Amino acid sequence: MSNILSPLGDTILKVENLKTYFPTRTGIFRAVDGVSFELKRGKTLCVVGESGSGKSVTARSILQIVDSPGRIEEGSIELTRADGSVTDLAKLDPRGKDIRSVRGKEIAMIFQEPMSSLSPVHRIGTQIGEALRIHFGTPKKEQRERVLELLRQVEIPRPETAIDRYTFEFSGGMRQRVMIAMALACNPQVLIADEPTTALDVTTQAEILDLIKKLQQSHGMAVLFITHDMGVVAEIADEVLVMYRGKVMERGPVEQIFHGPQDDYTRRLIGSVVKLEKKAEVRLARPEIPAAMPPLLDVKNLSLTFASGLKAVDDVSLVVRPGETLGIVGESGSGKTTMGRCLLRIYDPQAGAMSYRRPDGSTVDLRTADKSVLKDVRREVRMIFQDPVGSLSPRKTVGQIIAEPLKLAGMKGREVEDRVAELMRQVGLDPLWRERYPHSFSGGQRQRVGIARAIAVKPRLIIADEATSALDVSLRSQMLDLMMSLQDQLGLSYVFISHDMSVIRYICDRVAVMYRGKIVETGETDQVVHNPQHDYTRALLSAIPHPDPRDRRIHKRFRYDPTSTLPSTVSANG
Amino acid sequence: MASSDIPSPRARGEGQGEGQIPPTQTSAENRTAKFMLRYVLKRLVFAIPTLFAVSIIAFIIIQLPPGDYLTTLMADWASQGGAVEAGTVAAMRERYGLDQALYFQYYKWMWGILTQGDFGISFELGKPVTELIWNRLGFSLLLSVLTLCFVWAIAIPIGILSAVRQYSISDYFATFLAFFFLAVPDLLMALSAMYIMSTWFGQSVGGLFSPDYVDADWSFGKLIDFAGHVWLPVVVIGLGSLAALVRIMRANLLDELSKPYVTTARAKGMSEFELLIRYPVRLALNPLISTLGWILPAVISGEIIVSVVMSLPTTGPLLLRALLAQDMYLAGSLILLISVLTIIGTLISDILLALTDPRIRFQ
Numbered sequence: 014m015s016n017i018l019s020p021l022g023d024t025i026l027k028v029e030n031l032k033t034y035f036p037t038r039t040g041i042f043r044a045v046d047g048v049s050f051e052l053k054r055g056k057t058l059c060v061v062g063e064s065g066s067g068k069s070v071t072a073r074s075i076l077q078i079v080d081s082p083g084r085i086e087e088g089s090i091e092l093t094r095a096d097g098s099v100t101d102l103a104k105l106d107p108r109g110k111d112i113r114s115v116r117g118k119e120i121a122m123i124f125q126e127p128m129s130s131l132s133p134v135h136r137i138g139t140q141i142g143e144a145l146r147i148h149f150g151t152p153k154k155e156q157r158e159r160v161l162e163l164l165r166q167v168e169i170p171r172p173e174t175a176i177d178r179y180t181f182e183f184s185g186g187m188r189q190r191v192m193i194a195m196a197l198a199c200n201p202q203v204l205i206a207d208e209p210t211t212a213l214d215v216t217t218q219a220e221i222l223d224l225i226k227k228l229q230q231s232h233g234m235a236v237l238f239i240t241h242d243m244g245v246v247a248e249i250a251d252e253v254l255v256m257y258r259g260k261v262m263e264r265g266p267v268e269q270i271f272h273g274p275q276d277d278y279t280r281r282l283i284g285s286v287v288k289l290e291k292k293a294e295v296r297l298a299r300p301e302i303p304a305a306m307p308p309l310l311d312v313k314n315l316s317l318t319f320a321s322g323l324k325a326v327d328d329v330s331l332v333v334r335p336g337e338t339l340g341i342v343g344e345s346g347s348g349k350t351t352m353g354r355c356l357l358r359i360y361d362p363q364a365g366a367m368s369y370r371r372p373d374g375s376t377v378d379l380r381t382a383d384k385s386v387l388k389d390v391r392r393e394v395r396m397i398f399q400d401p402v403g404s405l406s407p408r409k410t411v412g413q414i415i416a417e418p419l420k421l422a423g424m425k426g427r428e429v430e431d432r433v434a435e436l437m438r439q440v441g442l443d444p445l446w447r448e449r450y451p452h453s454f455s456g457g458q459r460q461r462v463g464i465a466r467a468i469a470v471k472p473r474l475i476i477a478d479e480a481t482s483a484l485d486v487s488l489r490s491q492m493l494d495l496m497m498s499l500q501d502q503l504g505l506s507y508v509f510i511s512h513d514m515s516v517i518r519y520i521c522d523r524v525a526v527m528y529r530g531k532i533v534e535t536g537e538t539d540q541v542v543h544n545p546q547h548d549y550t551r552a553l554l555s556a557i558p559h560p561d562p563r564d565r566r567i568h569k570r571f572r573y574d575p576t577s578t579l580p581s582t583v584s585a586n587g
Numbered sequence: 588m589a590s591s592d593i594p595s596p597r598a599r600g601e602g603q604g605e606g607q608i609p610p611t612q613t614s615a616e617n618r619t620a621k622f623m624l625r626y627v628l629k630r631l632v633f634a635i636p637t638l639f640a641v642s643i644i645a646f647i648i649i650q651l652p653p654g655d656y657l658t659t660l661m662a663d664w665a666s667q668g669g670a671v672e673a674g675t676v677a678a679m680r681e682r683y684g685l686d687q688a689l690y691f692q693y694y695k696w697m698w699g700i701l702t703q704g705d706f707g708i709s710f711e712l713g714k715p716v717t718e719l720i721w722n723r724l725g726f727s728l729l730l731s732v733l734t735l736c737f738v739w740a741i742a743i744p745i746g747i748l749s750a751v752r753q754y755s756i757s758d759y760f761a762t763f764l765a766f767f768f769l770a771v772p773d774l775l776m777a778l779s780a781m782y783i784m785s786t787w788f789g790q791s792v793g794g795l796f797s798p799d800y801v802d803a804d805w806s807f808g809k810l811i812d813f814a815g816h817v818w819l820p821v822v823v824i825g826l827g828s829l830a831a832l833v834r835i836m837r838a839n840l841l842d843e844l845s846k847p848y849v850t851t852a853r854a855k856g857m858s859e860f861e862l863l864i865r866y867p868v869r870l871a872l873n874p875l876i877s878t879l880g881w882i883l884p885a886v887i888s889g890e891i892i893v894s895v896v897m898s899l900p901t902t903g904p905l906l907l908r909a910l911l912a913q914d915m916y917l918a919g920s921l922i923l924l925i926s927v928l929t930i931i932g933t934l935i936s937d938i939l940l941a942l943t944d945p946r947i948r949f950q
Contacts, residue, residue: 073850076853076854078850078853078854080845080850108859113856113857113858114856115856116853116854116855116856117854117855117856117857118856121854121855122851122854124847124850124851126847129846129847129848130847130848130850130851131848131851132848132852132866132869132870133870133945133946134869134870134873134943134944134945134946136615143852143855143857144855144856147855147856147857148856177615177618178615179945179946179949181945181946181949182949192851195851195855
């Protein structure tokens with residue numbers, strides 16, 4: 014940590030009018046189109062934008078690691094070296110020695126997917142130590158010492174054991190710590206973080222953000238942080254660069270971006286985030302659903318243990334009333350998806366009861382129901398999936414996809430056509446598009462197709478598993494609004510499964526918080542959000558980044574220690 | 588939890604499914620050795636029922652054609668104008684045990700193999716099967732291993748080149764050549780190779796040795812002579828399976844090249860060549876190792892035709908002859924041993940794969 018202080022000014026990296034283009038068959042795609050910014054020592058610049066805005070390509074252009082056929086067309090990237098000289102990285106040969114001496118040594122980068130961004134067949138110690146070998150020719154023994162020190166810095170427990178392990182033996186958060194240790198190996202001046210917390214749970218995200226902040230302070234690094242999450246931006250940024258379709262829409266201090274945005278796009282972006290900060294207006298106005306109404310679905314003491322011995326669903330009880338939205342919130346591994354699948358009997362729970370009220374008023378226990386009953390019930394209970402790409406067959410036209418459940422229900426010919434057109438209009442798609450294939454639709458449109466398919470046979474209950482998680486924030490609220498208007502039109506009930514508290518808060522009447530297979534808290538959404546009873550809920554809520562730079566709070570968050578409340582089920586140290 | 592561990596208070600508090608490292612006191616090498624031992628033992632246990640099944644199938648296959656060795660023998664005698672008395676045939680059938688029930692014949696055969704290493708007697712040649720095949724089996728194995736080494740040595744670099752320079756002239760050229768050799772029948776390739784070598788280069792072709800050395804004891808001279816002969820069949824057999832391996836290597840590597848960890852390594856400042864070899868090529872080799880299981884039988888069966896054409900002293904020609912003559916024990920033993928080799932090949936590939944890929948070892 015010798016070169017923290019440089020005699021020259023504070024700017025380490027100066028990007029001027031950067032243009033990175035991808036030649037394609039149909040013409041040139043301008044991924045980055047005239048971007049300029051400066052990175053200052055010890056400061057964090059957040060680049061924010063929706064998917065496809067060119068923020069990742071901008072970051073990769075700095076290190077000249079843009080995927081082929083992309084290349085820098087124009088502009089300069091001036092790096093002030095430790096000795097005070099200035100190098101224009103844009104002029105260097107992407108395969109040459111000069112740029113390689115910058116990569117990893119002066120500018121290091123961490124990536125979004127800690128799993129696939131690390132090699133599964135090399136020990137983590139080897140992967141971390143490699144940068145030392147490349148840049149300083151550090152001998153093996155010294156390398157190991159330094160790697161152990163790095164692992165300690167990123168707070169990986171038991172570094173002596175961890176150093177010889179493989180990536181797949183770690184959890185997502187630990188893998189991202191390994192990535193950070195790797196980036197820090199040569200004490201870089203600049204750290205580029207490309208969506209480093211997007212694949213992580215909120216509590217893990219909070220830990221990683223804390224860690225980056227701490228290391229930035231102790232190392233005096235400049236951080237370029239790429240994210241699509243305005244909450245994260247508000248929590249960590251000093252300066253913000255808003256990108257849209259390769260261009261900079263607005264650039265300025267974080268305070269100005271959030272509280273005095275100049276640009277329309279920025280305003281809309283902030284607006285769609287702030288909109289999700291409270292309950293949807295249509296829901297506020299709606300009369301409450303009487304608690305005395307007989308429930309549509311009454312789940313009691315449901316348990317599912319996988320063959321591996323994992324108790325995925327552990328004694329879960331919940332109630333869904335007609336016309337309401339029940340949220341199930343929890344982090345990855347909490348069992349919320351498994352829970353949702355049990356409701357449709359995609360999995361067979363071993364114990365408990367799921368009594369479902371049929372339209373004629375009779376009830377059936379879905380857990381023990383036979384095939385013919387299930388077949389009927391599955392027409393009334395439908396599912397919407399997270400992945401709008403994977404859940405639609407690429408070989409069928411959108412019309413065929415929506416018509417599928419109708420045909421299964423015995424509808425034929427002209428009637429099907431009319432119903433498909435009606436459904437497409439209902440979810441905001443032009444019926445003329447029915448002959449198109451899913452790949453020609455955007456993510457949001459594809460999710461609309463999924464919804465149209467789900468409501469095709471007039472269901473009564475829809476289980477939406479992370480239905481909006483893959484969508485950009487501006488599309489997210491649109492999708493939720495659509496789901497609520499369909500709920501009012503068709504009298505639907507939803508079980509809305511999500512890890513995203515803001516989405517839950519926006520759409521759900523009641524919410525159940527899941528943690529390690531158990532429901533730790535259930536209640537009215539307002540009450541759970543504003544007055545959480547269980548410590549885990551408190552920890553979860555306090556780890557959510559708040560989109561207001563004046564009210565940074567995740568570093569003061571409440572940490573939940575399960576050992577104190579659940580000593581018998583959770584082993585010490587995770 | 589070990590008392591020597593000093594987890595920071597922060598790390599302890601996170602407990603949200605993070606830090607799932609099982610406490611182990613053993614060193615990394617020890618851990619690997621333990622897992623490997625368990626893995627190999629498990630594989631060995633699985634190999635036993637497979638071997639048993641293979642022996643039954645081998646026995647059934649050789650019983651499938653109508654008749655037995657004696658019918659073939661009689662047909663031979665009859666075609667030479669000799670008459671056979673029915674009594675003689677019955678006596679011979681009894682002598683060879685051919686009048687017994689099939690399961691009993693199988694039992695006798697297996698019992699002999701398992702207890703005394705006795706594979707029975709070749710009817711046609713009148714010698715114990717063991718005496719006939721061990722020598723040839725050795726040459727077959729040697730030829731197969733040499734061929735495998737040759738194919739891998741050629742296929743891997745070509746595959747890498749084709750992937751790294753995808754859709755370039757060299758990619759198309761390598762692909763064209765590989766498919767060309769795949770399309771040319773072994774028989775034709777063997778004949779043309781022999782023709783070219785003997786007429787244009789005046790080399791002695793056919794067999795694995797020059798006539799002077801065939802019956803000589805092993806010596807340095809014999810080894811040189813062997814090397815001078817063996818390369819031609821190795822090339823002929825090897826070129827046939829080249830295409831498959833080149834394509835597998837190319838496809839594997841293309842998959843790996845676009846993986847994010849390649850970008851990570853590049854961002855560390857690694858040179859392009861080192862990067863290629865250390866990361867994507869290393870990972871692309873794993874699926875290639877698993878092809879060992881089926882490449883070995885392919886090489887052995889490809890060897891039969893080539894060996895007949897080039898008159899090599901391997902098991903191929905012997906097997907062909909035994910099958911034609913319905914020489915039951917000889918054919919059965921050969922099929923059995925070749926199958927065993929295949930199973931061993933698969934076992935070796937499994938073990939190699941576990942050694943090179945920790946995901947297999949630890950999951």
